[in-house]
Amino acid sequence: MSEELRFDGRVAVITGAGSGLGREYALLFGARGAKVVVNDLGGSFQGEGASKRAADVVVDEIRAQGGTAVADYNSVVDGDKVIETAVKNFGRVDILVNNAGILRDRSIAKTTDQDWDLVHAVHLKGSFKCTQAAWPYMRKNNYGRIIMTASNSGIYGNFGQANYSAAKLGLVGLANSVAIEGEKNNIHCNVIIPTAASRMTEGILPDILFNELKPHLIAPVVVYLCHESCEDNGSYIESSAGWATKVHFVRGKGSVLRTSIDQKTVSPEYVKKVWSKVTDMTHAKHVDSISQASGYLIEVLENLKAGKSGGIEDTFQYSSKDLILYALGIGASVKNANDLKFLYENHAEFAAIPTFFVLPGLIVSMQTSLVADALPAGKAELTNILHGEQYLEICDDIPTSGTLTTSGKVFDVMDKGSGALVVVNTDSYDESGRLVVKNQSSVFVVGAGKFGGKKTPIAGVIPIMNAPKRKPDAVIHYKTSEDQAALYRLSGDSNPLHIDPDFAKLAGFKVPIIHGLCSFGFSARAVLARYANNNPLLFKAIKARFSAPVIPGQTLRIDMWKEGRRVFFTTTVVETGKEAVSGGYVDLKDSTAKL
Numbered sequence: 001m002s003e004e005l006r007f008d009g010r011v012a013v014i015t016g017a018g019s020g021l022g023r024e025y026a027l028l029f030g031a032r033g034a035k036v037v038v039n040d041l042g043g044s045f046q047g048e049g050a051s052k053r054a055a056d057v058v059v060d061e062i063r064a065q066g067g068t069a070v071a072d073y074n075s076v077v078d079g080d081k082v083i084e085t086a087v088k089n090f091g092r093v094d095i096l097v098n099n100a101g102i103l104r105d106r107s108i109a110k111t112t113d114q115d116w117d118l119v120h121a122v123h124l125k126g127s128f129k130c131t132q133a134a135w136p137y138m139r140k141n142n143y144g145r146i147i148m149t150a151s152n153s154g155i156y157g158n159f160g161q162a163n164y165s166a167a168k169l170g171l172v173g174l175a176n177s178v179a180i181e182g183e184k185n186n187i188h189c190n191v192i193i194p195t196a197a198s199r200m201t202e203g204i205l206p207d208i209l210f211n212e213l214k215p216h217l218i219a220p221v222v223v224y225l226c227h228e229s230c231e232d233n234g235s236y237i238e239s240s241a242g243w244a245t246k247v248h249f250v251r252g253k254g255s256v257l258r259t260s261i262d263q264k265t266v267s268p269e270y271v272k273k274v275w276s277k278v279t280d281m282t283h284a285k286h287v288d289s290i291s292q293a294s295g296y297l298i299e300v301l302e303n304l305k306a307g308k309s310g311g312i313e314d315t316f317q318y319s320s321k322d323l324i325l326y327a328l329g330i331g332a333s334v335k336n337a338n339d340l341k342f343l344y345e346n347h348a349e350f351a352a353i354p355t356f357f358v359l360p361g362l363i364v365s366m367q368t369s370l371v372a373d374a375l376p377a378g379k380a381e382l383t384n385i386l387h388g389e390q391y392l393e394i395c396d397d398i399p400t401s402g403t404l405t406t407s408g409k410v411f412d413v414m415d416k417g418s419g420a421l422v423v424v425n426t427d428s429y430d431e432s433g434r435l436v437v438k439n440q441s442s443v444f445v446v447g448a449g450k451f452g453g454k455k456t457p458i459a460g461v462i463p464i465m466n467a468p469k470r471k472p473d474a475v476i477h478y479k480t481s482e483d484q485a486a487l488y489r490l491s492g493d494s495n496p497l498h499i500d501p502d503f504a505k506l507a508g509f510k511v512p513i514i515h516g517l518c519s520f521g522f523s524a525r526a527v528l529a530r531y532a533n534n535n536p537l538l539f540k541a542i543k544a545r546f547s548a549p550v551i552p553g554q555t556l557r558i559d560m561w562k563e564g565r566r567v568f569f570t571t572t573v574v575e576t577g578k579e580a581v582s583g584g585y586v587d588l589k590d591s592t593a594k595l
């Protein structure tokens, strides 16, 4: 058993210690060697009347168990008198547990000024007064442990407790600032959020709970929080029934409401539009301090200034299993010894096929809301958007598992008559903030053209490249399987067009078709196999256009031309002679295979 936590030489003031929780705290502090001031006004739980009996009984109990205690009958509102009792009797104050409390439950409509004022006086003002009175003694000793008592009613609200809830959450605010002010003098202030059977909760809590919620089960938590070995400061600890946990307020990622630093106003309509993002708590985090909170705001403003905001952000989590599934989806097979490193997580050279990293880009670039926002007519739905072209660049080492955060922005919009071409740039960062991959997707929005927009791209839109006129330098054939699309879709693109025969017919195809990015992946595999000895580390970038559908089971012919570190390619469906992937090229970091 670890060493007993003792409080010898320490003076503990427990307010409202004549009953309920306070009594248990006082008994335990007394048993552990502290000199205890048992403060209690001894009134009703509604704050009426006064009596010395409550405090006296507890003092007697402490003394009976061999401890040292004195009674104090002042109201906590006279905090200086409470603390004076401690100083007069024991010469110092080390611990203050602000526990005294009353209830005056009324619905908001019926709450009188007196109900409001009395509850606030006892809980909030009383805790402030006692804390303020104890402060100089604690500062002088360069030591202090203070507890504020909050309540779930304050944190979550409770019918008929508006006055009480407000005061209890006020105590959390009080504790936050006291914790900061006390830090340099080793004065810690923490919050207890108890739920216990007491006269306060009798008749409110159901019997089954009431009988299990013994106040003495919470006392050890408060006592530990007040021990010199406890380093917490500014923590909120909820405890009940022999259970305890830390409680945090968290802040979501939020949404920027301006598209640039030059935009000086925000419209309520825009707020409505991005409301789901404003209220999305998926990536909510605890903020440690007010400076961290404003630090994030500064970051938001700096991003706005740098033109990095106004887009959207999403996270993409993947593991070795996802890499393997993707590799199978684009035809990697254990039949090729050289593919094993893409299919077996314990392989010494286990690695991702680089084109896997189009996926973290797509979760952002294919979001119809992002595309729609960029169009005057604003209409982009799953049924009228087509993936036109894709560019991927590997910027740094690619880990075999992790979480990438992708931020994306519409980069260019062109009016192509029959539709609009929207170019979306995305950057994906790993957990340490390292830029891992860049993607550029061109999305064609059928029927969204003729808005008087420009027809040509701006600089920075990466073009496809025509292959040299000569015969290909190398040709590789890959037969796709009947289940190719069924397998590939498990990597994330679950559009029914690739699996559901009825849906495919509706979309104008005889049967479900293979994903363009699946054929794109096959093409990349061919280049890697032929010109990079299947070494993914040599892969730098890829660009291609999707020009015709491929049906599962058809054979792909990848024609390749090598010029320096660039390998041009086109991918043709052997059965129909139609080019499915056009104008493609892969840039390699270094070429190992000779022509």
Ligand code: NAI
Pocket: 015, 016, 017, 018, 019, 020, 021, 022, 039, 040, 041, 042, 043, 044, 045, 047, 054, 074, 075, 076, 077, 098, 099, 100, 101, 102, 122, 126, 149, 150, 151, 152, 193, 194, 195, 196, 197, 198, 199, 200, 201
């Ligand atoms: P309790 O009614 O048994 O104890 C409160 C004590 O405070 C009483 O002995 C009362 O005489 C004393 N008191 C009231 N006004 C005072 C004043 N002005 N000056 C000095 N003493 C005064 O209630 P319980 O349940 O032990 O509550 C203790 C604290 O825990 C309270 O602050 C309460 O709001 C809080 N709390 C209790 C919960 C529970 O489930 N019991 C839930 C959440 C918070």
